[in-house]
Amino acid sequence: MMDFLLLFCIVFVKFVAAEDGHRAWLRYAPVPDASRYRYLPSSIIALNSTKSSPVYTAGQELQQGIKGILGKQLLVNTNGTRKTDTLAIIVGTADTYTKIYGDFDEAGDLEEDGFYLSTEGRNVLIIGSNERGALYGAFEYLSRLGQANFEEDSYVDNPHAPIRWVNQWDNLDGSIERGYAGPSIFFRNGFVADNVTRVAEYARLLASIRINGVIVNNVNANSSLLSTRNIEGLGRLADAMRPYGIQLGISLLFSSPRDLGGLPTFDPLEPTVDAWWANITEKLYAHVPDMVGYLVKANSEGQPGPLTYNRTLADGANMFARALESHGGVVMFRAFVYDNHINPANWTADRANAAVDFFKDLDGKFDENVVVQIKYGPIDFQVREPASPLFSTLRNTSTAIELQVTQEYLGHQDHLVYLAPLWKEILDFDMKADNRPSKVKDIISGGRFRRPLGGSAGVVNVGTNTTWLGSHLAMSNLYAYGKLTWDPSLSSEGILQDWIRLTFGFDKTVLDTITSMSLASWPAYENYTGNLGVQTLTDILYTHFGPNPASQDNNGWGQWTRADHTSIGMDRTVKNGTRNAGQYSPAIAQQFENIETTPDNLLLWFHHVSYTHILKSGKTVIQHFYDAHYAGASAAQSLLTQWSSLRGKIDTERFEDVLFKQTYQAGHALVWRDSITQFYCNLSGIPDEAGRVGNHTHRIEAEDMTLSGYKTYAVSPFHAASGPTHSAIVTSTNTTTGTATANVTFVSGLYDIAVNYYDLIGGRASYELSINNRTIGTWKGDLEDKLGHAPSRFLDGHSATRVTFRNVTVAKGSTVRIMGRPDGVEAAPVDYVSFLPVGVWD
Structure with a gap:
């Protein structure tokens, strides 16, 4: 009997120790x-x-x-x-x-x-x-x-600022724009969800980090949110969150009076439109008596707004403010207003100027319950941007900073990037308005310019995944966001270590390791994606995930790098460029205008220079690119090594989940490194002084192997494939099994064998790697089931990934074979196979 009880206790302890991240x-x-x-x-x-x-x-x-x-x-x-x-x-x-x-x-x-x-x-x-x-x-x-x-x-x-909100970009169909953790907890099939259990749990999490408001739907709003059924449903959501002190708010589609209400216009100065919004606001407060207010995106990225009728943005914001005033509600009006069809041939055109250009003449014309919500930088949640000059431009208008917890441009929660240091850098930046201390954190609190409102809005996008954000480690960002909205003086490391103890316990090795990993993660990601202020060199025209630097230029979106064969960077000086530097206060403008006083980490944000321009480090711009990308990719391998060292110190479920993510990041960081360095090497014609770029001595290119049932395929963009031909292999048809074989020319020894392949949406191809007919490993192209996002429909930098089999004994002259079985549109694509001596990163 005693043995049975002992066994029961052991099983019970193991059961309760298993964790899925739900309790955060x-x-x-x-x-x-x-x-x-x-x-x-x-x-x-x-x-x-x-x-x-x-x-x-x-x-x-x-x-x-x-x-x-x-x-x-x-x-x-x-x-x-x-x-x-x-x-x-x-x-x-x-x-x-x-x-x-x-x-x-x-x-x-x-x-x-x-x-x-x-x-x-x-x-x-x-x-x-x-x-x-x-x-x-x-x-x-x-x-x-x-x-x-x-x-x-x-x-x-006491709180630093009164507004401490999160924004959810949830759609009524249950999808989430830029969400990487499953479907919406708020909406299903066009309506507010019936089951609000998860909503209450989310409210509890938010209350624990002192958030007081949630905008539950996408800023790209849908007018049907205001249907009778959905208004009743919003009341149900508010009831679930009220015990936690969380107030509900919604995003509005500006054209709803026409689209839903049947009016011939949505002109904000038309009395019938004004009356329509007053009426719908009354209906909302009848079901949500403590509704916190509205969030409005207008005249941006194709959204309707007051400019449609030659009215000002203040005219539009104040229309909503009037409807909310008697209820104590707040209008958060986004400053993310810009023309996404600007002409790249115009040297002085600059999307970064848009917020100030649109809002500077409206300062003081907004009603007192209007808050202008400003993205932290002038473009769009990049890995590094200067603080938006709009913060110091609006002196007579309440403002809030918009941060992004969901990692839209920063790895989709599949790359570890601890964001608190980035946010702290912006919050602590001194705008020097009127040559007086004017830190961003003191402007958004309302303190610096004596405004009644202000604070923060964080785009979070939790989903139904048990980890809330699709990644255990990404939850440090949500925790840090809440803590910094309450007290921006807190240190990034202190916040992080509080979170680690509460999430993973008291083991000092665990604390030190996750601290080290997290604090290294933003610099690492910046290094292997886009450095020197050139922005995150992702594909801005598609998924915002993998590398594609060419996509930044020659389009109307304005996230340009101005890269050509001899030079790179946006000239934002007053003297020669877009005059963006002049939007800052004189002291800051003078610093950014002068290339000598501009910090190197913002050099290419403010200045257009040759690839041979010498940095303060003594390196040329192009050599810095090469070195930084190799250093960043190496750091990503270290993140994997560090996490692997925690086996046995963290419950198995969470350990394995994070191990999968870190393994993926390590592989994808190499994709980033190779893509960006190869692109700029080809563009500039300047080789890497260290001889690394384009020289991969441990690889066998798939197109150089003996193929049966496979054929070569030219990858686009070219730099998303290894080798001089920038090709991969795909099966001859979508039903043909392919094999690729080669003789191993490396010396006999112990190797980690890595296969780089492409994992596409629309199929789950299966693979087998063998040496001399001895199976080394098998895998499937099923990352769409495991990652927080579906990588791509194409062979590109989004779908490129790798699988590694470790500690394999290989004899020189052995035959390596990759067999691929296609599935659906996924034709078992392969880029290369690497034989890596233990400890070598490729």
Whole structure:
């Protein structure tokens, strides 16, 4: 019997230890040395018994968290009394606490959504300025306990800015634009989803990092969101989120009065249009009485807006502001307004100028409940941009910064990129307006220009995947976003390590390793994608994922690099270029105007230079490109090595999930490295001083192998394939099994054998690698089932990937064979096979 019980306990421990990421940082796992916390109160008093109240929620959360973290079951009492014989955790609002227990000195220090936390006295006090603040304080207390922080302390914690929102780019059909974690939790088949369980869980996550608003639908909005059925459904979503203090908002299609309402116009100065929006707003507030407001994208990327009728953007924003004013709602009006058909032949044309050009003359003309939502840089969530000059242009208008948690241009959550350092760089940037300290973080708070509103909007795009974002490690970005919206003075490393402890536990090796990986990830990604301020050299015309630098130029989208055979970079100077540098305050403009004072990491953003231009490092631009891309790709291999070292220290499910992602990133970083360096080597005609570019001594090109049932295929863009012919092989037909064979000419020894192939949408081809008829490994082209995005329909930099079989003994003269069986449109494409001595990256 004892053996059976022991076996049961072992199985049970393994079962509960398995984790799928669903609980994120709210795991409430037992902490070491919990017995050191000797003064845990014996009960919880939540000063509100209404189940939709965030204070009631706080009581339930405290009960759940303390049971998990400390192993103590505490009763929750919702009837506070002045006299109590037992030690208690008291959570409630300042007003309610004062009525029952009398005044406390810190009440006057509390700002909206702020809280007071004290663990020093007889009771633990968690007192919010409002109900939401009380819930934030409860999560703060649990976060401290969850990190084994049992120190006695008392402090007030207030938010840096009032607006702390997330934007979801969810579509009514259930898809998510730039979402990499499965379908929408909000919508299905054209309507609001019936099951709101996941919505409530998302609200809980957001409340724990002090987010207070969610825009639930895509900025590229659909007017049918305003149908009667969907308005009722929005009420259901709001009800699910209200216990967590999360207020719902929606994105609007500007032309809805015409498209849905049947009016002949959507002119914002037409009284019937104004009345239509007032009426629909009343209907919305009837179902969502605490709706936070509207988000509007207008006259951008083909979207309708006030400019359609020669009205100003302020005319459009103020129309919504009037409808919302009596309800206390806010209009977030996106500054992402630009012409996507600009002429690349015009040397002075510049998409980066658009936001200031459109908004500078409107400053002070927006109603008080309008906030202009500004992307952090002048273009579009690139790996590095300067802070948008619009932040210091709008002095009499409330503003918010738009950040992107979802990694649209930064690897689609299939590449590890910890974004807090990037965001911190922007938030801490001093715009020097009027030669006074003017950090972006102080502008968006409303403090610098004394505005009543301001804050942050983060594009998140969670889906139904258990990891929320499609990647366990990507969740550090959501956590960091919430923490920085509340307090941008926090350090990237400190935020990260809090998240690691709450997500993965207390093992120091785990803490140090994930910290090292995460802090290295943004520099690595910048290095192997696009450096020196040239932007992320992805395919901007297709999936925004893999490399395709040529796609940046000679189109109307304006994300140009101006690369030709001799030179590269956007001339944004006032003297010779687009005058973008002159949109900044004089002190900043002077810095960026001068090539000598422009930092090298923004050189190609502001200046057009020859490939032989000498950087401050002493390298030429082109050699820096080569060196940086090789260094970045090497760093990506190190990320894989570091994560692999954690086997046995992290539960198997999460370890294997992250291992798959890091393995993929390591392979795709090499695709990026080879593509970008080969492209610029061909374009400039300047070879790599180290002789690396185009010279791959460990590879056998697939087109050079003996083919049966396979044929060569010219890859486009050319640089997405290895070798002098830039070709791959595909099966002769979509039903023919192909084989490619070659004799191994490398010395006998132990190798990692890597096969680079292309994994397309529309099929799941199968492959087999053998040496002398001995099967080394098999795999399928099924990454569309495993990655957070479908890579591509074509053989290109998006679909290029690799599989590696490690520690294979190979004799010189052996026959290597790749057999490919096509499936659907995926004709088992192969680029090359590499024989890598152990420790060599290719």
